[in-house]
Amino acid sequence: MKQCQTQERELEQAFDQEKYADVLNILAELITANDVKPDFLYKGAYSYFMLGDYERAAQWVNNTLNFDPQNVEARILLARLCFIQNRQEDGLSIYDFLAANYQNSMTKEQKEQITDSSAYYVRREGDKLRQKYPHLAEFLQLKENAAEKTEPARTADTGSSALSALQRLKAKLEEVQAKNNKQAESETHVDGIPKQEETVTDKLADVSIEQQIVNIQNRTCSLREKVQILNKFAAAAYMAADYAGAMSYLQAALQLDDGDSQTIRNMAMAQAAFGEADKAQAIAAKLPEVDFVLLYLLKEQGR
Missing domain, CATH: 1.25.40.10 (Tetratricopeptide repeat domain)
Known part of the structure; x- marks a missing residue:
């Protein structure tokens, strides 16, 4: 015993x-x-x-x-x-x-x-x-x-808080881009041959995006959890200015659930950052409700 x-x-x-x-x-x-x-x-x-x-x-x-x-x-x-x-x-x-x-x-x-x-x-x-x-x-x-009963209590400050968060994200992206540009200019060997650059996405993953998507799809978790994980990987690619990679993750998420509002919003922003303004507007139109914050950001992105 x-x-x-x-x-x-x-x-x-x-x-x-x-x-x-x-x-x-x-x-x-x-x-x-x-x-x-x-x-x-x-x-x-x-x-x-x-x-x-x-x-x-x-x-x-x-x-x-x-x-x-x-x-x-x-x-x-x-x-x-x-x-x-x-x-x-x-x-x-x-x-x-x-x-x-x-x-x-x-x-x-x-x-x-x-x-x-x-x-x-x-x-x-x-x-x-x-x-x-x-x-x-x-x-x-x-x-x-x-x-639904708790949603109205949060509605009043949704627009301002979302806009504030996106403004901080934009500032962070600009900071990272400026730092990368500075390093690219200064990092050279003594013989004048530039060092081989390693992108952020290279550091984040040892396998291809396609393989990462397959790995996520094969995880033993709910569909909602898989959608959330794909969105997180898309966010990492977006922060690294890899907009094509971000869209690949988001497309996989939409294949699992084409009605997920957060994925649709993220895809619209990624499309806009990639220079596909028309596609960004089209994907944003799929939201069940009009999102003025998103429309404002897409408008600013297209300028």
Whole structure:
């Protein structure tokens, strides 16, 4: 028993530190010692999931639910496995079941996981959600109503704060560009041969943009998280004045969710910086609501 207690602590520590291979090794020893608990089985399922072995992850989810049919975390993980395997309807059915039976007992984090990974389907297939998954639709609608009630309180200062942030970004870009120009003029060898320049994007990545996009698309996370990651990479490329690279990341994000407002705004700014004023205006027109701050910035960019 003492040995098992020690291994249980080691398993918890390895899981917290995201050492998933170690989790599986310790778990095998505990099972051999007949120390089987639903929480340990779930940690095994999640570890296989994070290591990319989705078949074993599904098997261990089933093992978890056999011991603990009420395990909400295991069902959420099963839904994520369905989404990864393009079984969207199965995943949404699981969420619908959870919304119908466990909404009051779910933690805040669990509710956020369901909301985040369902956001794409809310925008793209809202009518279908309401018809086929009424409990999930009601659960998500409650979230949307809560968000709408708090939105007006922030509307008053949105334009000024956004403009201020973009002005700071513009100043930062000018500062970086001036510094790069100064270094380009001064950095030469004693024999007069210029040093080979290394761009910011070279420092940021050891692989091509195309490969980075593929890596992000293959991550084990929700579509919303992938869109957010692609936007962050696009921001890094934009800061390095690599507008073509920024547009590549943003185009990949739009392929995942062509209705994401933040991606549309970022694409419009990247198009404008690239000198494609007409395309920038066209992409900005796809926003569900008119954004005067964005239109002002596009107008200034085109001067």
